[in-house]
C-alpha cells in the first residue's frame with residue numbers, strides 16, 4: 539500500500555503519518571506501507587483519485603489559524619474521498635541556518651505558509667528586515683537550504699521543526715519561535731475507497747453541506763436537525779463554493795459515527811433539507827474521548843421509537859377497493 543504525505547521526510551505531515559502507525563489502533567502495518575512524499579496536497583490528491591496512491595495524510599485544522607482551506611476545498615469538491623483516521627501533532631518551530639549567524643545578518647527566511655503565519659510575530663520582532671519566502675513545506679525549506687551552494691545559502695534561514703533542522707544538518711539559531719506555545723495541527727488520513735471504519739464509541743463524522751439558497755434561517759434549520767438528535771459539533775467552517783459571491787458550503791465535524799442512530803437520523807434530515815450533503819467519513823477520535831449520549835438519543839431509544847411506529851403502521855386498514 540502506498541501512503542502519500544507532504545514531503546520531504548520530517549514535515550509535520552510526515553510526523554502525523556508516522557503517528558498513525560503507532561498506538562492502540564494503527565491504521566496499517568508499517569511494514570506493508572510505502573510512504574510517498576508529494577510537494578503539495580493538490581498533486582497528491584490527483585494521484586489518490588487516479589489510484590497511484592492508496593491514502594493521503596493532509597492537514598485540516600490548526601488550533602491557531604483555523605481551517606486549512608486547501609484541504610477543506612479538496613474534501614468539499616469530491617464525493618470519492620473518505621476520511622478514515624485523524625491525528626494531532628504538537629507544532630513547534632526553530633529558526634535554522636547553514637552556519638551560526640547573527641540574526642541581523644539574515645536577509646531571507648523560507649518556510650511553508652502555515653509556519654510563516656505561526657511565527658510572524660517572532661520574525662517581526664527579531665528579524666524585521668528579512669524577506670519571508672515561501673517553500674512547499676517546512677522540511678523543504680530546510681532541505682533546500684542544506685543543499686544550496688554556499689553563496690546562495692548566505693544570509694538565509696529556514697523555519698522548520700527541530701527534527702527537520704537536525705535531519706538536514708542545519709544549525710539552530712533560535713528554538714520555540716512560535717507565537718502561540720502549545721499550538722496543534724489536526725491531520726486527516728483520506729482514502730479513495732468508500733470503506734468506513736467500524737464504530738468505536740469515540741468517533742467523529744465529517745460532512746460538507748450546501749444549504750438551500752436564499753432561505754432565511756437555513757443554517758439555523760440545519761443546526762436544529764443536529765440538535766434535535768443530540769448531535770454535537772466539534773468544528774464548523776464556511777467555505778466559498780466559488781461559482782457566485784455569497785454561496786458557501788459548510789464543513790462540519792460531528793461527534794459520533796454513522797452507525798449511531800442519532801447521527802444517521804440527523805444525516806437523513808439534512809439530506810431532506812439540503813441540496814448537497816457530502817458524507818466524508820466516520821473515524822475514531824484520536825483523543826479516544828467517548829461521546830456521552832443522553833438516554834433519549836441512545837440507539838435503543840431510536841429503535842424502540844421505530845418499532846412503535848412500525849406497530850402502529852401495521853394497524854392501518856388496507857384501502858377499500
Ligand SMILES: O=C(O)C(=O)Cc1ccccc1
Pocket residue numbers: 544548549550551552597629650652653674675676677723
Ligand atoms: O510544512 C510542513 O511541515 C507541513 O506538514 C505543513 C504544516 C506546516 C506548519 C504547520 C502544520 C503543517
